[in-house]
Amino acid sequence: MQTMNASFVFAAASSGLWAQSGPQPYFWLPDRASTFARDVDWVFNFILYVSLFFFVLIVALMCWFVVRYRRRPERPDAEESPHHNTALELLWSGIPTIIVCLMFYFGFQGYMDMRTPPRDAYEINVIAKKWAWLFKYPNGYVDDKLYVPAAEPVRLVMTSDDVIHSLYIPDFRVKQDLVPGRYTKMWFKAIKPGEYSLFCAEYCGSGHADMLSKVVVLEPAEFAAWLREAGDFLKKLPPEKAGEELHRRRGCAQCHSVDGKAGTGPTLLGIWRETHRMTDGSTAVVDENYIRESILEPGKRIREGFVNQMPTFKGVLSDEEIGYLIAYIKSLGGSAKDESPAP
Amino acid sequence: MSEIVAESHGNAENYLTARRGLLSWLFTLDHKRIGVMYLASILAFFLLGGVFALLVRTELISPGRTIMGRDMYNHMFTLHGAVMVFLFIIPGIPAALGNFVLPIMLGAKDVAFPRLNLASLYMFWGGAIFFVLVLVTGGLETGWTFYTPYSTTTGQSSVVAAVVGAFILGFSSIFTAVNFIATVHTMRPAAMGWFKMPLFVWALYATAIIQLLATPVLGITLLLLALERLFGIGFFDPALNGDPILFQHFFWFYSHPAVYIMILPGMGITSEIVSVFSRKHIFGYRFIAYSSIAIALFGFLVWGHHMFVSGQTRLASMIFSALTFSVSIPSAIKVFNWLSTLYKGSISLETPMCYALMFIFLFGIGGLTGLFLGSLSTDVHLTDTYFIVAHFHYTMMGSTVIAFIAGIHYWWPKITGKMYSDAWGKFTALLLFIGFNLTFFPQFVIGSRGMPRRYYDYEKMLPAHPDFHTGHWVSSVGSYLVGAAFLLMAGYLFYSIVAGRPAPRNPFGGAGLEWQTSSPPPVENFTSPPVVGDPYDYSKLRYDPRSNEYVRVA
Numbered sequence: 012m013q014t015m016n017a018s019f020v021f022a023a024a025s026s027g028l029w030a031q032s033g034p035q036p037y038f039w040l041p042d043r044a045s046t047f048a049r050d051v052d053w054v055f056n057f058i059l060y061v062s063l064f065f066f067v068l069i070v071a072l073m074c075w076f077v078v079r080y081r082r083r084p085e086r087p088d089a090e091e092s093p094h095h096n097t098a099l100e101l102l103w104s105g106i107p108t109i110i111v112c113l114m115f116y117f118g119f120q121g122y123m124d125m126r127t128p129p130r131d132a133y134e135i136n137v138i139a140k141k142w143a144w145l146f147k148y149p150n151g152y153v154d155d156k157l158y159v160p161a162a163e164p165v166r167l168v169m170t171s172d173d174v175i176h177s178l179y180i181p182d183f184r185v186k187q188d189l190v191p192g193r194y195t196k197m198w199f200k201a202i203k204p205g206e207y208s209l210f211c212a213e214y215c216g217s218g219h220a221d222m223l224s225k226v227v228v229l230e231p232a233e234f235a236a237w238l239r240e241a242g243d244f245l246k247k248l249p250p251e252k253a254g255e256e257l258h259r260r261r262g263c264a265q266c267h268s269v270d271g272k273a274g275t276g277p278t279l280l281g282i283w284r285e286t287h288r289m290t291d292g293s294t295a296v297v298d299e300n301y302i303r304e305s306i307l308e309p310g311k312r313i314r315e316g317f318v319n320q321m322p323t324f325k326g327v328l329s330d331e332e333i334g335y336l337i338a339y340i341k342s343l344g345g346s347a348k349d350e351s352p353a354p
Numbered sequence: 355m356s357e358i359v360a361e362s363h364g365n366a367e368n369y370l371t372a373r374r375g376l377l378s379w380l381f382t383l384d385h386k387r388i389g390v391m392y393l394a395s396i397l398a399f400f401l402l403g404g405v406f407a408l409l410v411r412t413e414l415i416s417p418g419r420t421i422m423g424r425d426m427y428n429h430m431f432t433l434h435g436a437v438m439v440f441l442f443i444i445p446g447i448p449a450a451l452g453n454f455v456l457p458i459m460l461g462a463k464d465v466a467f468p469r470l471n472l473a474s475l476y477m478f479w480g481g482a483i484f485f486v487l488v489l490v491t492g493g494l495e496t497g498w499t500f501y502t503p504y505s506t507t508t509g510q511s512s513v514v515a516a517v518v519g520a521f522i523l524g525f526s527s528i529f530t531a532v533n534f535i536a537t538v539h540t541m542r543p544a545a546m547g548w549f550k551m552p553l554f555v556w557a558l559y560a561t562a563i564i565q566l567l568a569t570p571v572l573g574i575t576l577l578l579l580a581l582e583r584l585f586g587i588g589f590f591d592p593a594l595n596g597d598p599i600l601f602q603h604f605f606w607f608y609s610h611p612a613v614y615i616m617i618l619p620g621m622g623i624t625s626e627i628v629s630v631f632s633r634k635h636i637f638g639y640r641f642i643a644y645s646s647i648a649i650a651l652f653g654f655l656v657w658g659h660h661m662f663v664s665g666q667t668r669l670a671s672m673i674f675s676a677l678t679f680s681v682s683i684p685s686a687i688k689v690f691n692w693l694s695t696l697y698k699g700s701i702s703l704e705t706p707m708c709y710a711l712m713f714i715f716l717f718g719i720g721g722l723t724g725l726f727l728g729s730l731s732t733d734v735h736l737t738d739t740y741f742i743v744a745h746f747h748y749t750m751m752g753s754t755v756i757a758f759i760a761g762i763h764y765w766w767p768k769i770t771g772k773m774y775s776d777a778w779g780k781f782t783a784l785l786l787f788i789g790f791n792l793t794f795f796p797q798f799v800i801g802s803r804g805m806p807r808r809y810y811d812y813e814k815m816l817p818a819h820p821d822f823h824t825g826h827w828v829s830s831v832g833s834y835l836v837g838a839a840f841l842l843m844a845g846y847l848f849y850s851i852v853a854g855r856p857a858p859r860n861p862f863g864g865a866g867l868e869w870q871t872s873s874p875p876p877v878e879n880f881t882s883p884p885v886v887g888d889p890y891d892y893s894k895l896r897y898d899p900r901s902n903e904y905v906r907v908a
Contacts, residue, residue: 038799039799040735040802040803047731051732051734051735054729054731055726055732055735058725058726058729058732061725062722062725062726065718065722066718066719066722069689069693070718072693072696073693073696073711076693076696076699076701077696077703077711080632080697080698080700080701081702082702086700087633087700087897088892089632089633089634089698089699092697094634094635094636094637094890095637095638095639095641099694100641100687100690100691103690104641104683104686107683108683111682111683111728112679114679114725115675115676115679115728115729117729117731118675118728118729118731118733119672119675119676119730119731121731121732122668122671122675123668125731125734126668173503173507174501174507175503175598177663179738179739179804179806181803181804182804184731184734184735185734186663186734187663188663188664188665190664191592191593191598192592192593208804208815208818208819210804211806212737212738212739212806212807213501213738214428214497214501214504215504216504217424217428217510218424219428219809220424220809220811221811221814223814318509318510
């Protein structure tokens with residue numbers, strides 16, 4: 012397939028433009044980093060070369076006819092030729108029919124493989140939300156990057172907290188929508204260690220183009236070590252550092268900056284114990300209870316000037332983790348008052 | 355011969371000059387005037403949708419923010435899609451060109467229900483008003499597909515206004531469809547059997563069947579969507595115990611057949627033009643006619659191919675994939691028939707023919723790239739990337755819009771009574787061809803390499819995918835050429851109205867009935883009953899250099 016790809020006419024013609032611009036080894040398709048990639052690329056190339064053959068045939072005939080049979084003063088009329096030919100017409104209905112049957116069959120075969128995970132696959136839960144990915148490993152650890160062992164089948168059990176998202180890993184040739192209210196599944200087997208792009212492929216609003224992550228493929232032994240280490244990294248850190256890590260890894264950073272700039276949600280810089288006006292006209296002091304409420308029931312009290320886009324983190328963040336986040340927000344500074352007024 | 359020539363010049367009164375004043379247009383029952391009003395309205399929305407497209411392309415020409423923020427971008431790509439689909443391309447060929455030529459091609463005085471025809475135009479304007487309302491109120495950033503639960507929960511959009519607009523436009527579509535079906539069934543002259551009809555009429559007939567059967571489903575779906583959004587009745591949102599996948603099934607049950615509503619009339623125009631400018635009988639008339647009907651029927655059974663990664667069952671995906679491939683066959687048949695029509699013809703490359711040949715080229719690419727998407731395992735990789743964007747622009751714009759333009763150039767002398775500059779026409783066609791391919795071909799490449807669609811930005815992807823910038827840059831530059839070509843076209847077409855040479859009765863040598871009446875036609879279409887014959891028999895037509903037109907000889 013590789014040589015066939017390289018020989019493609021357009022690739023040759025425009026190699027100057029494209030070749031230097033990307034690390035991709037193939038003109039049409041990205042790197043092949045899962046066991047599906049070979050099969051999918053084979054079907055892709057099969058369709059590509061059949062299509063190319065027919066396209067060149069059609070355009071060549073068209074150009075030849077236009078030149079050969081152009082209207083000239085000495086040749087104002089068409090030559091006599093039949094206006095239909097049943098045998099010919101059946102032939103050019105029949106041949107494409109056989110070819111597309113093959114295309115269907117190859118594509119179907121590949122798809123069945125993609126939709127049939129092996130029983131012993133390593134399972135990771137995925138939650139998508141505007142606009143972050145959360146990958147939950149069997150030991151309860153959650154990360155915003157997808158770490159997987161190489162050469163082992165991995166099964167993702169996925170759902171969304173808000174609208175439809177789609178998990179897409181181009182180098183693995185896999186894509187599956189994540190639908191709120193139900194679980195969708197996909198599986199793959201990564202071939203080689205490395206870092207690969209992971210995109211959201213279903214339009215999900217303002218931050219759709221920012222909903223990017225990475226798949227990190229590790230050697231199985233390295234993966235096991237990483238997971239052990241990662242599983243209790245929070246406990247080894249001081250609380251505000253643990254909170255900082257969570258803010259980054261659980262997708263909070265997508266909407267809540269720590270540099271004072273308002274994003275989709277308010278910044279977290281310098282808000283501790285500040286009093287803010289809410290959209291319903293009331294005021295609220297940013298304290299432990301307000302932060303906890305905003306994480307678990309984001310729509311309850313919204314700061315003036317913002318529209319709520321945040322899904323709940325109930326069941327995603329533990330009480331302990333919420334504590335770390337509070338410690339982090341506290342560390343970002345705010346009002347000098349040390350206690351909010353008694354209610 | 356001399357008698358016919360004399361008549362065509364002696365007939366001063368035509369549908370444009372018969373009555374004057376705004377009211378004579380607004381209350382007209384003349385299908386030609388209604389067609390012209392449709393044409394003007396549709397072209398205005400084409401301009402609007404085109405401006406949105408250029409804004410989208412300009413934003414993507416460089417990484418990071420170029421001219422607008424991410425929310426504005428989301429509004430722009432949605433409005434581009436919604437305006438182009440609902441207000442331009444679906445009504446485009448049938449309601450504008452079809453309305454004008456269908457009754458004349460059948461030798462009739464008007465469509466079967468002239469009042470319904472006018473009502474359809476008013477419905478179109480009514481729906482359009484709601485879209486304008488969307489523009490000035492909240493905008494729309496759901497994508498033209500209105501996927502739930504995004505569309506039922508977003509706070510940034512005038513979803514209900516857009517949905518009501520599309521609902522009303524659906525009625526406009528249904529009215530036109532009913533009218534065309536009745537017209538084709540009842541208004542043909544006695545001598546014109548089903549298989550003596552021009553293929554454009556067959557195409558419009560097949561299109562009308564789809565419009566009539568599929569549009570109500572869209573109406574119902576949009577109504578449910580509006581009820582959910584307004585009153586919180588749960589149909590699609592899982593938070594209200596609805597099912598978001600159900601919306602996709604309902605939506606594509608209309609919107610997939612709708613792509614055949616878009617392409618079939620374009621194929622019909624191509625069949626007419628290829629034959630006329632080759633001066634040769636269309637090859638395989640019956641196969642082309644039947645393939646239009648086959649496409650219309652198969653088109654209803656393939657909607658699930660939009661949903662291979664949605665979470666629908668493996669069985670459903672398998673069935674939809676197999677059925678999808680079956681639609682490719684009638685399309686292939688048409689292409690081979692057009693090629694065979696060229697064989698041994700007397701081919702003249704006037705502007706309409708240039709566009710018809712461009713259609714065959716671009717539809718070739720659009721159709722063949724559909725095979726990658728019908729095949730299950732490759733679709734998983736390619737769906738929701740720029741590969742899809744490129745594919746449907748090759749079919750909708752490269753094919754339908756190009757055929758629409760071919761049709762405008764072909765019937766322009768008949769509609770306006772004026773000739774445009776053929777040299778400018780050809781030059782513009784070339785510019786458009788180059789610009790179009792520059793715009794959309796690179797999108798196949800970045801798409802198959804993994805660039806998802808509907809992305810405001812690709813800056814963060816650049817370290818791993820620097821080629822995305824190359825593709826977007828070339829694409830945006832190409833889009834400016836396309837914009838320039840359309841401006842040029844508007845220029846010379848408008849100039850022809852003001853200062854063009856008067857059009858003769860039959861400037862291109864067409865054998866259809868529309869070429870037997872004067873340009874522009876009188877109010878009643880024909881002053882004497884037209885002679886019905888084979889619409890693709892050119893043997894009796896001779897070019898007369900004195901009057902620059904083709905005349906019938908015994």
